[in-house]
Amino acid sequence: MNHIRTSRRSLMQAAGALVVGFHIAPRGALAQAAPANATPEINAWVVIHPDDRVVLRMARTEMGQGTRTGLCQMIAEELHCDWSKISTEYVTPGQSLARNRAWGNFLTAGSQGIRQSQDYVRRGGAAARIMLVQAAAARWGVDAATCTAKDSVITHTPTGRTLRYGEVAGEAARLSPPAQVPLKEPREWTLIGQSVPRLDTADKTTGKLIYGSDLKMPGMLVAVPRRCPVFGGKVRSFDAARVAGMPGVKHVVQIGDYGVAVIADTFWQAKTALDALPVQWDGGENARIQQADINARLTEGLNATEAFVGNSHGDARAAIAAAPRKIEAVYSYPFQNHAPMEPMNATVVWTPTRCDVWCPTQNGEAALVATAQAAGLPQTQCDVHRVDLGGGFGRRTTHDWLIDAVLIAKQVPGVPIKTMWTREEDMVQGRYHPITKAKMTAGLDANGEITGLHMRISGQSILSFVFPNALQNGRDPVQFQGLNAGGTEGAIGYTFPNLLIDHAMRNTHVPPHFWRGVNHNQNAIYLECFLDEVAHATNQDPLALRRKLMANHPKHLAVLNAVAERIGWGSAPPAGVFRGIAQQMGFGSYVAAAAEISVNAQGQLKIHRIVAATDCGVAVNPKQIEMQVEGSFVYGLSALLHGECTVKDGAIEQTNFDSYPVLRMEEMPKVETIVMPSGGFWGGVGEPTIMVAAPAVLNAIFAATGKRIRDLPIKDQDLRRA
Amino acid sequence: MAKLNVNGRVVEVNASPDTPLLWAIRDHVGLTGTKYGCGVAQCGACTVHLDGVPTRSCGITLGSVTETQKIVTIEGLSPDGNHPIQVAWRALDVPQCGFCQSGMIMAAAALLAEKPRPTDEDIDAAMTNICRCGTYNRVREGIHRAARGLSG
Numbered sequence: 083m084n085h086i087r088t089s090r091r092s093l094m095q096a097a098g099a100l101v102v103g104f105h106i107a108p109r110g111a112l113a114q115a116a117p118a119n120a121t122p123e124i125n126a127w128v129v130i131h132p133d134d135r136v137v138l139r140m141a142r143t144e145m146g147q148g149t150r151t152g153l154c155q156m157i158a159e160e161l162h163c164d165w166s167k168i169s170t171e172y173v174t175p176g177q178s179l180a181r182n183r184a185w186g187n188f189l190t191a192g193s194q195g196i197r198q199s200q201d202y203v204r205r206g207g208a209a210a211r212i213m214l215v216q217a218a219a220a221r222w223g224v225d226a227a228t229c230t231a232k233d234s235v236i237t238h239t240p241t242g243r244t245l246r247y248g249e250v251a252g253e254a255a256r257l258s259p260p261a262q263v264p265l266k267e268p269r270e271w272t273l274i275g276q277s278v279p280r281l282d283t284a285d286k287t288t289g290k291l292i293y294g295s296d297l298k299m300p301g302m303l304v305a306v307p308r309r310c311p312v313f314g315g316k317v318r319s320f321d322a323a324r325v326a327g328m329p330g331v332k333h334v335v336q337i338g339d340y341g342v343a344v345i346a347d348t349f350w351q352a353k354t355a356l357d358a359l360p361v362q363w364d365g366g367e368n369a370r371i372q373q374a375d376i377n378a379r380l381t382e383g384l385n386a387t388e389a390f391v392g393n394s395h396g397d398a399r400a401a402i403a404a405a406p407r408k409i410e411a412v413y414s415y416p417f418q419n420h421a422p423m424e425p426m427n428a429t430v431v432w433t434p435t436r437c438d439v440w441c442p443t444q445n446g447e448a449a450l451v452a453t454a455q456a457a458g459l460p461q462t463q464c465d466v467h468r469v470d471l472g473g474g475f476g477r478r479t480t481h482d483w484l485i486d487a488v489l490i491a492k493q494v495p496g497v498p499i500k501t502m503w504t505r506e507e508d509m510v511q512g513r514y515h516p517i518t519k520a521k522m523t524a525g526l527d528a529n530g531e532i533t534g535l536h537m538r539i540s541g542q543s544i545l546s547f548v549f550p551n552a553l554q555n556g557r558d559p560v561q562f563q564g565l566n567a568g569g570t571e572g573a574i575g576y577t578f579p580n581l582l583i584d585h586a587m588r589n590t591h592v593p594p595h596f597w598r599g600v601n602h603n604q605n606a607i608y609l610e611c612f613l614d615e616v617a618h619a620t621n622q623d624p625l626a627l628r629r630k631l632m633a634n635h636p637k638h639l640a641v642l643n644a645v646a647e648r649i650g651w652g653s654a655p656p657a658g659v660f661r662g663i664a665q666q667m668g669f670g671s672y673v674a675a676a677a678e679i680s681v682n683a684q685g686q687l688k689i690h691r692i693v694a695a696t697d698c699g700v701a702v703n704p705k706q707i708e709m710q711v712e713g714s715f716v717y718g719l720s721a722l723l724h725g726e727c728t729v730k731d732g733a734i735e736q737t738n739f740d741s742y743p744v745l746r747m748e749e750m751p752k753v754e755t756i757v758m759p760s761g762g763f764w765g766g767v768g769e770p771t772i773m774v775a776a777p778a779v780l781n782a783i784f785a786a787t788g789k790r791i792r793d794l795p796i797k798d799q800d801l802r803r804a
Numbered sequence: 805m806a807k808l809n810v811n812g813r814v815v816e817v818n819a820s821p822d823t824p825l826l827w828a829i830r831d832h833v834g835l836t837g838t839k840y841g842c843g844v845a846q847c848g849a850c851t852v853h854l855d856g857v858p859t860r861s862c863g864i865t866l867g868s869v870t871e872t873q874k875i876v877t878i879e880g881l882s883p884d885g886n887h888p889i890q891v892a893w894r895a896l897d898v899p900q901c902g903f904c905q906s907g908m909i910m911a912a913a914a915l916l917a918e919k920p921r922p923t924d925e926d927i928d929a930a931m932t933n934i935c936r937c938g939t940y941n942r943v944r945e946g947i948h949r950a951a952r953g954l955s956g
């Protein structure tokens with residue numbers, strides 16, 4: 083199988099055709115550059131070559147989460163093609179636009195690559211199969227109902243005659259699509275639910291996979307950009323003449339009114355010159371903002387009278403006021419960078435009539451919109467050619483870096499410009515995990531039972547920065563991930579007699595964005611750790627307390643019970659080892675985790691073991707789910723242990739992995755994954771378990787030390803026994 | 805002009821001597837399997853073998869490497885992609901996004917060359933590369949698997 087090579091070849095051909103085309107006929111060359119135009123396309127999703135090769139088209143993006151393989155499993159389940167003949171190809175948003183959005187949504191985020199497209203990609207596969215069978219039946223002059231299809235071969239059952247898909251693909255492509263496209267019942271599935279190996283592993287073990295930062299085009303130059311380090315700041319002046327003569331330097335350009343870039347033959351030449359370039363920045367008012375100012379603003383929000391309500395029933399305030407006993411605690415969660423392994427990059431060719439970009443993006447359609455705007459051209463004269471991502475985690479759903487790359491390339495018309503961020507730029511020009519605090523208050527009756535719970539969140543809203551139009555009368559519904567009264571995305575798993583969850587929106591000049599797990603991460607910590615506090619304060623077992631509150635939430639409870647049983651909750655852990663537990667629902671899935679940790683006399687934390695359970699309804703590829711669960715713990719534990727960005731003079735202080743440490747091998751615990759699909763719904767798997775990683779460990783730390791860590795990250799907090 | 809011995813081939817590199825070896829390999833030799841992740845010897849994405857020693861190529865300059873020193877990159881680790889580490893990696897589907905994996909594989913191959921049956925502690929000590937997708941547990945499993953294969 084040769085999956086990536088196909089897409090890489092078409093990519094490089096596209097690049098070549100395009101560049102040659104500049105001097106001849108750009109539009110014609112570009113039409114040629116579109117993949118697979120000449121091959122028999124059965125429908126938007128399925129292309130079948132005469133030699134039986136099956137090319138499945140992808141609108142979502144592969145960024146390591148296994149979406150390519152999962153989508154192929156779903157199409158092939160219905161297509162009945164030979165799995166060994168499958169390769170994939172990214173469609174461009176330009177092609178989709180020209181065909182009335184034939185490929186639907188391109189967004190690959192919110193753990194929805196599989197679950198949001200599962201229905202129509204399966205139908206795409208089924209429709210193609212029906213057409214192929216029809217074409218064979220027509221050739222034989224028989225009723226299609228007497229034919230079957232398996233492994234890319236159509237058999238006329240009564241006579242045993244066979245035809246291969248490749249032999250009838252041309253005829254099938256000319257048939258009109260079937261009006262009725264029935265799908266298999268889940269019990270009939272043979273591919274969905276199987277742990278098939280990934281389609282794209284081989285090239286990742288030999289260095290052959292081409293990422294955006296590896297792209298090469300004839301005549302290409304490399305740009306290294308730098309923006310004003312203070313968000314919202316501007317360029318006052320820069321002295322291009324000082325670096326113009328440095329080796330390889332071709333151009334020094336300004337980006338909008340906020341950045342500069344050096345364009346040179348190679349990355350290192352551009353970076354060296356950029357470092358030598360004298361630039362005067364004007365940070366404006368924002369240059370005076372310090373982390374303490376932001377913290378103070380959030381603290382003020384904890385007691386503010388105005389707040390948006392996320393979930394409320396009964397009268398929590400009154401119940402708490404009337405309660406004989408009250409417990410209160412304040413938690414906080416910092417800014418964090420996504421820090422995907424591959425820094426931001428995009429390769430752009432701009433001419434006055436056409437702009438093409440090659441880039442790793444989690445959302446091709448949004449990338450096209452951004453490209454067109456920055457290029458000053460209609461979308462029909464632009465296109466976005468995707469490459470696999472060196473990590474995304476949400477950072478590549480937004481396209482500030484692409485806009486900059488287009489604005490740079492626009493100043494050198496006709497020349498391919500690869501804009502590459504340094505890690506340092508990636509760190510200080512991120513779109514950050516939002517910063518919040520929460521004040522948790524519980525009223526307890528004489529028996530220690532909760533009579534009312536108030537959860538006041540104070541802090542940044544992502545939507546107000548990213549999609550202000552999606553706010554609901556000013557309220558950001560995304561803030562309440564995992565805390566909603568109901569729904570299929572992220573419903574709270576507890577029933578309290580009285581409940582109030584509200585949000586005092588306190589935005590900052592630091593741009594927030596979606597992030598793996600995002601608001602779930604802090605919401606789960608706030609609620610799951612606070613419930614643990616209540617349990618300990620009232621001498622209840624943390625699991626028993628939760629079970630009492632979860633009678634109406636059987637799916638939440640099932641995953642919690644599963645991890646409790648596997649970790650041996652209720653039996654004594656090994657000497658010196660302590661346990662913690664947490665659950666949450668998010669991205670349509672129910673997840674829980676139990677952790678075993680120890681803390682030595684010097685206060686050093688060791689996470690020994692984590693058990694994680696996921697009920698994602700339908701499990702397309704259990705092995706991929708295990709990998710996603712393991713990965714989400716790395717990301718979540720990294721955030722818990724180390725992740726923090728802070729503001730000094732309006733800019734982010736952390737500039738590389740030395741000042742923004744991340745989890746490494748020696749800190750990684752064993753992860754045992756329980757995949758327990760209960761059927762009937764399609765939940766995500768890329769993110770949900772990240773949200774229970776931190777609270778399970780934090781609760782275990784309390785059990786071990788009597789210390790309640792309420793501010794993240796743990797980093798250099800003293801964990802020695804209280 | 806500097807000369808480098810990369811994957812058994814001597815190539816001339818026309819770049820200033822202070823160019824990090826990483827960028828000489830990527831932009832001048834033209835081998836892009838070796839990745840840039842941090843540029844400050846923190847992440848290991850740029851790991852190559854320098855006379856068999858796993859080396860973060862962003863941290864040494866072109867000028868400090870001589871023609872007699874043998875550089876091996878991910879492209880030259882095995883002629884056909886079948887180094888035991890690569891085989892184990894495929895068997896376990898170790899990579900996620902894959903961006904860190906060239907460096908992981910080079911570090912793992914060097915570890916195995918030095919210690920054919922590494923313990924978990926050996927792996928912790930040798931494998932300090934960063935993976936943001938979270939492949940650490942499979943990397944560990946892959947090294948053990950390759951080690952078992954190597955020693956029969």
Ligand code: FES
Nearest residue numbers: 841842843848862
């Ligand atoms: S790029 Fe060399 S260690 Fe990160």
Ligand code: FES
Nearest residue numbers: 901902935936937
């Ligand atoms: S596989 Fe993506 S960073 Fe390691």
